[in-house]
Every structure is written in structure tokens, then in C-alpha cells.
Amino acid sequence: GAVVSQHPSWVICKSGTSVKIECRSLDFQATTMFWYRQFPKQSLMLMATSNEGSKATYEQGVEKDKFLINHASLTLSTLTVTSAHPEDSSFYICSARKGLAKNIQYFGAGTRLSVL
């Protein structure tokens, strides 16, 4: 199988604090990981593409200084929401791509972030 673990599943924080979300591929090496944001009853919007050992590629309109992405190993990528504000409240989901031959992506369970 291909399992992607994402933690935490739910976090509540005060405005101005930073929150780190982890995405791990448990039984495979992920050449690429992706971070998505999903608002209620809406689709998944790509925030950034994360390749192991290199800087993340951010989508237009996503602030790279606010959403810090680190992909330190082939099994771990982290998203840090810095100085979170209520408008950052959302459902954040990561996905991991297994290998380069086929673009099959496996999703984490998501993190619901609520900023008070």
C-alpha cells in the first residue's frame, strides 16, 4: 500500500502564533509532495509543490514567507503557517507522489486549522 500520514489532524491556535503541519509517507519514498488548501464545500487549491532537497515552488498568490515549506527527506515535508490569522483558518491537505513514472498521488488525512 501507500500510506500518507498527516499531523496534527486538528489544531486551534491564537492569532499571531505559528503552526507546523507534518506530512509523512510511511511506506514509500515520495519524490514530490504537494500542499493543498480546501475551503468548506470547495475544491482543493494547490498551494505549493515540494521536492526533496530543493526549495518549494509556490503557486501564484501564495505567500512563501507566510507558508513555509520544508522537504528535508524523501518521507517528510512540513508546512508552517507563520503568524497565523483568522483568514488562514482552513483545511490543509498534503499529498505525496510515489516515484516519477506515474503521477499517482496519495493524500494525507488533512489538518483543520482554526485561528482564533
Place this chain on the structure above:
Amino acid sequence: GENVEQHPSTLSVQEGDSAVIKCTYSDSASNYFPWYKQELGKRPQLIIDIRSNVGEKKDQRIAVTLNKTAKHFSLHITETQPEDSAVYFCAASTDTGRRALTFGSGTRLQVQP
């Protein structure tokens, strides 16, 4: 970049009926088209995918068709069951390279018992 449009946004069917969801894409370079099912508050789960070298793929009650010329692909669910109720997303990308999936806007399917 790629743009994926999905219709309808909501779909209600009676148990046992068929459901069809349609998507169009814009980038002729796209050659990989997966479909995901997402239940409320859960992760998207890949249910079926198709590559551009085939026109149709079937897996039990689920089938996907692809028309490369028209740049559209469809999901067909036959003999629907209440547990099929969920949000379904189509997506498009390329198989090689490191391109992300571009998702459609989603279809909320409700199967009435």
C-alpha cells in the same frame, strides 16, 4: 496552465440508478486523469484513473471514459448505493514530470435510499 471544469455541482439519484459526472480540461499536454472520492472531513481517495492511451476503463460499478479530441472525460457509476454518497473530484495532469493535479470544482453526489 491547466483548467478543469466539472459538472454538475450537485447530483441526486435514487439508489440503483446510474450517475454521470463530466469534466473538461484545457491543456492538450495532460495525459493523466484521476477521479477522487472525498467523504466529509476525510482525505480524497483515488477511485479510478485513466491515461490518454485508452478511451475507457472499468472497475466493477465504476467506469471512466476519455475523449482526447474534445478534451473531456466522464465518470459513470452504475447501480448506485447510499455509500456512494460523497463529493467526487476529477483532476488532470501529466504522468511524467513533477506537475501537480489540477482539480475540478467537485460534484456532491447524494444517493437516496
